[in-house]
Amino acid sequence: MIPERFLNALLLGGLLGVALLADWRDEPFTITLATRATILAIAATGLNLALGLGGLVSLGHAVFFGLGGYAMGILAFHAQTYAPVELGPLAIEGTTSMPLIWVTAIAVSSLAALVIGLLSLRTSGVYFIMITLAFGQMFFYFAVSWSAYGGEDGLSIYVRNGFPGLNTLDPIQFFSLCFVLLCLVLVLWSRLARSPFGLALNAARQVPARVETVGLDPKRLKLAAFVLSGAITGLAGALFADLNRFVSPSMFSWQLSGELIVLVILGGVARLCGPVAGAMLFVALEHWLGGLTEFWHVWLGAILLLIVLFAKGGLVGLLSGRPASHD
Amino acid sequence: MSAVLVIEQVLNGLQAGVMLFLMAAGLTLIFGVMGLINLAHGSLYMVGAFAAAAVSAATGSFLLGLVSALAAAALAGAVVEMLVIRRLYASDHLDQVLATFALILIFSEGTRWLYGSFPLYLDIPAWLSGPTRLPGGILYPTYRLALIAVGLVVALGLWVLIERTRLGIRIRAGENDREMIAALGVDISRLYTLIFALGAALAGLAGALVGAIQSVQVGMGEPVLILAFVVIVIGGIGSIRGAFVGALLVGLTDTLGGIFLPELFKFFTDPATAQSVGASLASMSIYILMSLVLIWRPTGLFGARA
Structure with missing residues (x-):
């Protein structure tokens, strides 16, 4: 059995190694796959905050992913057409600067998470799963019918947005940017998990009544976790849109919310690098099984079933041999 | 905007509602009795539709198709x-969501493997095609009237089954206290399989019936x-009555919203904007309805427990 700390280093090192090796062998497609895994890992780490630490099974996290994507799409679209975004009396210039886009994506998705969280946290259990699903569908149908930004067809951006000092069109440079962000998000996650806030949140998940008796409000703790979680997933959405240079309503789809949950569980719920392991495995399976057979989803389904039924604690749990830290 | 149009749309909403009820009844039973979230219920709907399309294409009989839809979905x-679900009753909802999500992948891609990506067609039998003249001179498709009738009959049948039969007593007892009825000598795991098969059969029936007015294809269930x-969240999870009321509410909101919201907005803005704003609000309307209900009543209209 491998200690979890060592396993984490191995996972991140492996991801970086794959990308560097691919760059050396001049295989841009493999770098793109590694970037995809990195971005999905950021999104799933966001979800892991709500799901793993807060115990909030959100089947609507695609909302934040999609909002991040559309924040990028809309700002870059307006920069392309040189027309400012009209928001009533306000007019905001479009931009192609990644930092500005990220700030917007984080702001918009945390605001949405605040509103959705305030409403959804009135319910719990299955009702929470369903109401987050419903919010996801609401945004999905809104995006489908919002013809100003492509409606069902989505929105293409011709040039990847820029980051000061980097050439983002070079695959390895864009990968490095995403990888650094992933590391930052992971540091934030582990700091949070060990902070007083994280401990209180953990307790609120397990026994809300006791948390209340020591004078903390479990709902507010969960709301804070949900907002942070949405913000991180929103950032990932903006990166994902930049990777594909394309946004479409499918970023809001409930299948994507389901896939994010799959990533977290595949890797290991409430484990620091669970989402990283899950995203790497998912992208590898998608690529490898997808090359073997057109019907790779059958095998993905079978693998998922086996993991749920026999490997509690996901991949990281299986390899590190420590029983799941959650519950 | 004429009275005829309104009546037609209300009937369409009713028809959509009773078909939703067939789906929702199984889901809510399965959740109420076994405490299981079954995302793969849509796959059983698809299985029913494919079985009906395949059998009625081979035999030429729509009724045989329906029977085989019921049988295939129940099986x-x-x-x-x-094989799978039985192991999930004791797990938390997260595991159930994931495992049944995996089942969707297996069912959908498996069906695509067998039948390809092209839709199949299921024809309405001659004796149900064509319109019927309703009182007041409105012409309405006979098949859709038949769907409303079938839905109402099944709803009544379910009510009788649950309230008036021995099996129904066991189902209600299983909902309240599974240890106790196991102790009283009821084979609880057979009861669970039976309830699951019953829910599946209802979903398969809905798939076959709706498959005849839409196309039969992979992904139709989701x-x-x-x-x-x-529907079941609005009605309150576990409540058949709630599922019935919720299904009609959702069916009517969805159908009527699509027609009347754009009309409503024409009073405020120009026709083009009204059309697009109205259409996007209409497609969101049932989800807005659901969030309003949950904010007002966090366990649904007829739900008892959280």
Whole structure:
């Protein structure tokens, strides 16, 4: 059995190694796959905050992913057409600067998470799963019918947005940017998990009544976790849109919310690098099984079933041999 | 905007509603008795539709198609329950969501493997095609009237089954206290398989009936599944009565919203904007309805427990 700390280093090192090796062998497609895994890992780490630490099974996290994507799409679209975004009396210039886009994506998705969280946290259990699903569908149908930004067809951006000092069109440079962000998000996650806030949140998940008796409000703790979680997933959405240079309503789809949950569980719920392991495995399976057979989803389904039924604690749990830290 | 149009749309809404009820009844039973979230319920709907399309194409008989839809979906339900679902009753909702999500992948891609990506067609039999003249001189498709009738009959049948039969007593007892009825000598795991198969058969029936007015294709189950979830959440999870009321509410809101919201907005803005704003609000309307209900009553209209 491998200690979890060592396993984490191995996972991140492996991801970086794959990308560097691919760059050396001049295989841009493999770098793109590694970037995809990195971005999905950021999104799933966001979800892991709500799901793993807060115990909030959100089947609507695609909302934040999609909002991040559309924040990028809309700002870059307006920069392309040189027309400012009209928001009533306000007019905001479009931009192609990644930092500005990220700030917007984080702001918009945390605001949405605040509103959705305030409403959804009135319910719990299955009702929470369903109401987050419903919010996801609401945004999905809104995006489908919002013809100003492509409606069902989505929105293409011709040039990847820029980051000061980097050439983002070079695959390895864009990968490095995403990888650094992933590391930052992971540091934030582990700091949070060990902070007083994280401990209180953990307790609120397990026994809300006791948390209340020591004078903390479990709902507010969960709301804070949900907002942070949405913000991180929103950032990932903006990166994902930049990777594909394309946004479409499918970023809001409930299948994507389901896939994010799959990533977290595949890797290991409430484990620091669970989402990283899950995203790497998912992208590898998608690529490898997808090359073997057109019907790779059958095998993905079978693998998922086996993991749920026999490997509690996901991949990281299986390899590190420590029983799941959650519950 | 004429009275005829309004009546037609109300009938369409009713028809959509009773078909949703067939889906939602199984889901809510399965959740109420076994405490299981079954995302794969939409796959059973698809299995029913494919079985009906395949059998009625081979035999030329629509009724045989319906019977085989019921049988295929019930059989698929029973097998899945015994192989997979049974192991999930004690797990938390997260595991259930994931495992049944995996089942969707397997069912959808498996069906695509067998039948390809092209839709199949299921024809309405001659004796149900064509319009019927309703009192007041409105012409309305006979088949859709038949769907409303079938839905109402099934709803009545379910009510009788649950309230008036021995099996119904056991189902209600299983909902309240599974240890106690196991102790009283009821084979609880057979009861669970039976309930799951019953829910699956209802979903398969809905798939076959709706398959005749839409196309039969892979992925047809998921949109209906999500609507059915909205229905049972609005009605209160575990309540058949709630599922019935919720299904009609959702069916009517969805159908009438699509027609009347754009009209409503024409009073405020120019026609083009009204059309687009109205259409996007209409497609969101049932989800807005659901969030309003949950904010007002966090366990649904007829739900008792959280």
